[in-house]
Amino acid sequence: MTLESGKKTDGHGAMQHWESLRTDxxxxxxxxxxxRDQYSMQLTVALGxxxxxxxxxxxxxxxxxxxxxxxxxxxxLILYSYRIHDVLAKYLxxxxxxxxxxxxxxxxxxxWESWYLASSLRVGVRRSFFLWEMWIVTLLSTAFVWRxxxxxxxxxxxxxxxxxxxxxxxxxxxxxxxxxKVKKN
Numbered sequence: 809m810t811l812e813s814g815k816k817t818d819g820h821g822a823m824q825h826w827e828s829l830r831t832d833x834x835x836x837x838x839x840x841x842x843x844r845d846q847y848s849m850q851l852t853v854a855l856g857x858x859x860x861x862x863x864x865x866x867x868x869x870x871x872x873x874x875x876x877x878x879x880x881x882x883x884x885l886i887l888y889s890y891r892i893h894d895v896l897a898k899y900l901x902x903x904x905x906x907x908x909x910x911x912x913x914x915x916x917x918x919x920w921e922s923w924y925l926a927s928s929l930r931v932g933v934r935r936s937f938f939l940w941e942m943w944i945v946t947l948l949s950t951a952f953v954w955r956x957x958x959x960x961x962x963x964x965x966x967x968x969x970x971x972x973x974x975x976x977x978x979x980x981x982x983x984x985x986x987x988x989k990v991k992k993n
Contacts, residue, residue: 848882
């Protein structure tokens with residue numbers, strides 16, 4: 809086997825190198841999956857804490873204005889983790905797996921990421937779930953506070969806080985939604 813540098817190799821060292829790269833990338837993908845699970849649990853606990861605090865004896869419905877910020881933050885973390893996962897899968901599929909399959913003399917279509925992309929199997933409703941969750945939390949929590957505070961004329965500071973929070977959270981949710989996919993080069 810001849811390397812790009814022009815040096816000759818027996819193929820064993822190259823195979824070990826490609827295999828170590830594949831192992832590293834697969835391990836990072838597994839860590840990303842675990843990370844998203846942890847973020848999901850933290851998001852649930854944080855939103856639950858907001859609800860409990862808002863409805864407690866000393867709570868206030870204004871605390872619901874924290875919910876969109878929390879939902880947007882964790883959704884951004886989750887989507888960014890998905891983006892890294894996608895980049896790693898693409899790297900495996902387009903760089904590592906073809907080289908490893910070639911070194912071993914096997915068809916690349918039998919490698920995991922290549923096979924998965926070619927198959928019609930698609931799991932992954934969670935990415936959309938988190939986006940929907942963020943939008944629902946943003947819309948319902950701000951609508952809830954608007955409903956509780958609605959009176960006319962509304963004091964200017966309340967109107968200012970509610971309008972600002974609503975606009976900022978809608979812009980934030982739109983920005984987080986743009987993180988869904990990896991941009992093509």
